[in-house]
Amino acid sequence: MKIVIPIQLVPDRVEEIVINKEKDGFDLEEIAWILNEFDDHAVEQGIILKEKTGVEVVVVAAGGEKSDEALFTAAAKGADRLIRVNVDFSTEKVNNHALAKIFQTIIMEEKPDLILTGVSNHNGFDGAIGALLAEYLGMPYIGYISGVDIEGMSALVLKDYPGGIKAKMEVALPAVLGISSSEKPPRYVPISKVRQAMKTGSVQEKDGDIDLAGGLIIDRMYEPEVSGRAEILSGSLKDIADRIAEIVKSQGLI
Amino acid sequence: MSEIFVYVEHFQGIVSDITYMCLAQAQQIAKSNGGNVVAVLLGHNIELLSKDLFADEIITVSHDSLAEFTYDPFAAVLAKIIQDKQPGLMIFGDTSIGSDLAGGLSARLHLPLVSFCKEIKAEEGKLRFVAQICGGKIFAEGDLKECTSLVTLSPGKFKAKDGKTTTTPKVSAYSLPAFEKSRITLKEIILPSGEDLDISKEEILIGIGRGIENEDNVSLAKELADALGGELCASRPVIDQGWLSTSRLVGKSGKTIKPKLYLALGISGAPEHVESIEESEMIIAVNTDPEAPIFNIARYGTTENLLDISKELIRSIQKVKGG
Ligand SMILES: Cc1cc2nc3c(=O)[nH]c(=O)nc-3n(C[C@H](O)[C@H](O)[C@H](O)COP(=O)(O)OP(=O)(O)OC[C@H]3O[C@@H](n4cnc5c(N)ncnc54)[C@H](O)[C@@H]3O)c2cc1C
Ligand SMILES: Nc1ncnc2c1ncn2[C@@H]1O[C@H](COP(=O)(O)O)[C@@H](O)[C@H]1O
Numbered sequence: 001m002k003i004v005i006p007i008q009l010v011p012d013r014v015e016e017i018v019i020n021k022e023k024d025g026f027d028l029e030e031i032a033w034i035l036n037e038f039d040d041h042a043v044e045q046g047i048i049l050k051e052k053t054g055v056e057v058v059v060v061a062a063g064g065e066k067s068d069e070a071l072f073t074a075a076a077k078g079a080d081r082l083i084r085v086n087v088d089f090s091t092e093k094v095n096n097h098a099l100a101k102i103f104q105t106i107i108m109e110e111k112p113d114l115i116l117t118g119v120s121n122h123n124g125f126d127g128a129i130g131a132l133l134a135e136y137l138g139m140p141y142i143g144y145i146s147g148v149d150i151e152g153m154s155a156l157v158l159k160d161y162p163g164g165i166k167a168k169m170e171v172a173l174p175a176v177l178g179i180s181s182s183e184k185p186p187r188y189v190p191i192s193k194v195r196q197a198m199k200t201g202s203v204q205e206k207d208g209d210i211d212l213a214g215g216l217i218i219d220r221m222y223e224p225e226v227s228g229r230a231e232i233l234s235g236s237l238k239d240i241a242d243r244i245a246e247i248v249k250s251q252g253l254i
Numbered sequence: 255m256s257e258i259f260v261y262v263e264h265f266q267g268i269v270s271d272i273t274y275m276c277l278a279q280a281q282q283i284a285k286s287n288g289g290n291v292v293a294v295l296l297g298h299n300i301e302l303l304s305k306d307l308f309a310d311e312i313i314t315v316s317h318d319s320l321a322e323f324t325y326d327p328f329a330a331v332l333a334k335i336i337q338d339k340q341p342g343l344m345i346f347g348d349t350s351i352g353s354d355l356a357g358g359l360s361a362r363l364h365l366p367l368v369s370f371c372k373e374i375k376a377e378e379g380k381l382r383f384v385a386q387i388c389g390g391k392i393f394a395e396g397d398l399k400e401c402t403s404l405v406t407l408s409p410g411k412f413k414a415k416d417g418k419t420t421t422t423p424k425v426s427a428y429s430l431p432a433f434e435k436s437r438i439t440l441k442e443i444i445l446p447s448g449e450d451l452d453i454s455k456e457e458i459l460i461g462i463g464r465g466i467e468n469e470d471n472v473s474l475a476k477e478l479a480d481a482l483g484g485e486l487c488a489s490r491p492v493i494d495q496g497w498l499s500t501s502r503l504v505g506k507s508g509k510t511i512k513p514k515l516y517l518a519l520g521i522s523g524a525p526e527h528v529e530s531i532e533e534s535e536m537i538i539a540v541n542t543d544p545e546a547p548i549f550n551i552a553r554y555g556t557t558e559n560l561l562d563i564s565k566e567l568i569r570s571i572q573k574v575k576g577g
Binding site for chain 2: 011013014016017019037041097100119120122123124125126127128130131132133134135136140141142143144156158159160161162163164165166167168169170171172175178180181184185214215216217218219220221222223224226228229230231232233237238240241242243244245246247248249251253254
């Protein structure tokens with residue numbers, strides 16, 4: 001049995017998210033890119049399934065060499081094979097429809113039984129990769145997943161609803177699942193183990209095409225104009241703490 | 255302007271608030287650009303659900319294969335309806351159900367899809383989307399094409415009460431199209447059990463986010479909560495780590511809170527979190543990033559380290575209480 005996990009990099013939200021000169025997209029060079037946190041959960045879920053059932057785990061990224069760190073980190077956690085589809089995102093405004101089509105090609109070659117991917121990516125506004133990919137592949141899809149078990153030729157999954165409600169569903173394989181959290185939190189691997197994986201492992205490179213047709217055209221990108229903004233308290237730590245205590249007291253709460 | 259369809263999401267006999275928000279959005283577009291608002295209601299024994307939907311027409315499809323949501327039959331029925339009726343727009347809530355359906359239909363029918371949509375603006379007969387992305391830090395806008403566009407709308411801009419009516423609209427039944435056997439079966443709905451606390455009823459809540467960094471620091475936040483006479487709750491990354499129980503999750507997948515005081519420690523203010531804290535009477539945020547979106551909704555804030563502030567605040571509160 002084989003699992004393919006498509007992953008992607010997203011802007012690090014803790015850093016400044018720089019908008020391009022034309023004000024219609026991201027400044028790809030100025031942005032700090034990190035692995036999409038939900039893809040990190042998808043990788044973890046794949047590794048957990050490997051530990052339980054011995055499935056083969058293949059992790060796929062698209063773009064340039066920037067994704068290699070994320071790929072080798074997955075290898076250090078236990079992924080069996082790494083694939084990178086070489087496409088140049090620097091000249092094109094890549095969208096999730098285009099990424100899903102790139103992954104579709106690889107998945108048709110790999111013929112996995114299960115595809116796990118992050119439930120969403122915060123920089124993509126044309127749908128979740130998994131939902132799109134499933135339809136391109138003619139497979140069933142379930143998103144918002146927080147647990148997966150494989151039983152014979154089906155998967156038993158937990159789908160999240162608001163308020164902590166979950167639906168247990170059975171889906172015939174092959175299927176695509178959009179992971180929002182892995183059964184256990186993503187494990188930490190020391191950088192030395194990632195370096196080791198870089199030395200001993202390898203990334204299989206493939207060519208790919210970018211087909212932007214399914215996405216949306218953005219003509220304006222900006223930071224929100226805020227109506228209200230918090231009053232930022234100033235002074236020493238003690239001043240600020242005293243002020244907060246005062247505010248809480250004035251609300252009659254202490 | 256052609257028709258604006260809204261997908262009616264319901265769970266255990268109750269229409270979700272997000273559906274009324276979608277109807278409010280649809281009504282606003284209809285008001286400026288014309289066109290009818292049509293609610294699309296799929297399920298089984300759903301007659302009573304249509305009574306307060308603010309729409310010109312309701313299309314219902316009732317069948318026992320639609321009694322509970324699973325992707326295959328729902329996507330098949332909606333695909334047929336969209337192809338038949340060719341609405342200008344079909345709005346879904348940005349939810350566990352809405353995002354599965356809208357994503358799949360976009361790929362199946364080759365229709366454009368706007369996710370993380372904050373608002374569709376009607377401007378001189380044209381429609382523009384506004385998507386709120388990157389955890390609330392960035393807005394992206396563009397024109398919608400002249401075909402059926404799919405949208406998953408996030409809560410925030412529209413009020414549920416504006417999507418309700420007292421006059422029941424015209425209901426037309428749509429017959430179930432033929433579809434292949436579902437590849438997905440619902441086994442069980444699991445309700446949360448063993449809740450240690452109902453945070454939706456608490457008056458003082460201290461929310462901890464990824465900024466808390468490690469489990470050891472949770473005890474400091476707990477000390478602060480005790481000093482304030484409040485309880486701890488958290489954003490998703492903290493719950494995913496297992497540092498607090500799932501019943502204390504605030505946000506899209508968790509609970510909505512409406513305390514008198516919400517002290518947010520190390521929470522960035524992503525839309526999935528913010529949608530569930532907006533009814534708090536007062537929000538005070540501690541976040542080292544001055545650009546963090548949480549400051550757009552908080553009344554007071556500080557960019558000091560949450561650990562330093564927590565320690566100092568425990569002292570200040572004890573002083574205020576003592577004196
Ligand atoms: C389908 C789906 C459902 C979701 N459901 C939910 C949900 O129910 N609830 C929820 O919360 N999220 C939910 N999310 C996740 C959401 O998108 C965000 O990822 C999450 O809210 C971020 O949590 P955070 O603010 O704690 O972490 P981050 O966004 O990582 O923010 C941490 C913040 O801490 C600050 N910080 C760091 N160190 C310090 C310090 N020492 N002192 C002070 N500040 C510090 C940083 O500046 C940063 O702003 C969902 C996402 C999806 C896709
Ligand atoms: N998923 C993605 N979406 C948008 N841009 C990306 C993505 N992945 C990588 N990039 C950026 O696109 C540019 C080209 O990537 P590279 O070929 O790796 O240098 C770099 O700025 C990357 O960081």
